[in-house]
Amino acid sequence: MTADVPVTRESLRRLHPISTPRPVSQLPDRVWTGEGWDRIRRGYRARVMDEKGNVFVEGDVLFMHRSWTGHGVYEVSFASATGGGRRIASAVVEADGERCRSMGDEHDCLRMELIISAIVLGEAAVEIEGRGSAASASAPQSAP
Numbered sequence: 001m002t003a004d005v006p007v008t009r010e011s012l013r014r015l016h017p018i019s020t021p022r023p024v025s026q027l028p029d030r031v032w033t034g035e036g037w038d039r040i041r042r043g044y045r046a047r048v049m050d051e052k053g054n055v056f057v058e059g060d061v062l063f064m065h066r067s068w069t070g071h072g073v074y075e076v077s078f079a080s081a082t083g084g085g086r087r088i089a090s091a092v093v094e095a096d097g098e099r100c101r102s103m104g105d106e107h108d109c110l111r112m113e114l115i116i117s118a119i120v121l122g123e124a125a126v127e128i129e130g131r132g133s134a135a136s137a138s139a140p141q142s143a144p
Contacts, residue, residue, distance in 0.1 A: 007043030007056045015065050018072035022095035026105040028113040031085040036121060037078070040086075044120045055120055064115055071099045074112055088112070 009015060032040060043056040046067035053073065054065050064074040072094060079089035093108050094100035102108055117123045 004042075006041070007045045007054065009056060009058065009063075012045070012054055012056070012065070012070070014070040015063075016069070016071050018075060018092060018094045019099065020095040021075070021092035022102070024074075024091040024093050024105050024108045024112070026109040027088045027091060028109055029087075030113060030117075031081040031083075031087045032078075032116075033085050037086040040078075040116060040120055051119075053115060053119065055115065062116070064112075066100075069099075073100050074108075074115075076112055076116075 005011075040062065041057045043054075045054050046052065052067055054067050056063055060078045062074070062076040062078065063072060064076070065072050074091060074093055076091040077089050078086045081087040091108075091112060093102055095102065
């Protein structure tokens, strides 16, 4: 599939909706421009086996599914931002540990932004990854 052809639900072989949705309480503060939103709406299809996700948009909702299993991971609702552009208004993540391993809202917040910015838009993710490293370093460590 070329970058000019939008990824749609119908263009992906097997998709399974999120079975156990859990609201994500921490959302990225970022506002995507109109141009960025147009690119996000075209979606993203995994091109090689190492890429783990397919992304498509229906209306104002971005769906992220695992490329191998088709299981839904995130459903991200966008809304118009004050001053222009689009922002994430709400999101849910798969809470079934058999389908997706969540490490909490902060991790999900960073992961959603990373998927959208680095994978879908192809932007450098150094700043986002840096926030993730800092969050991991400050998180309490659990006993083995």
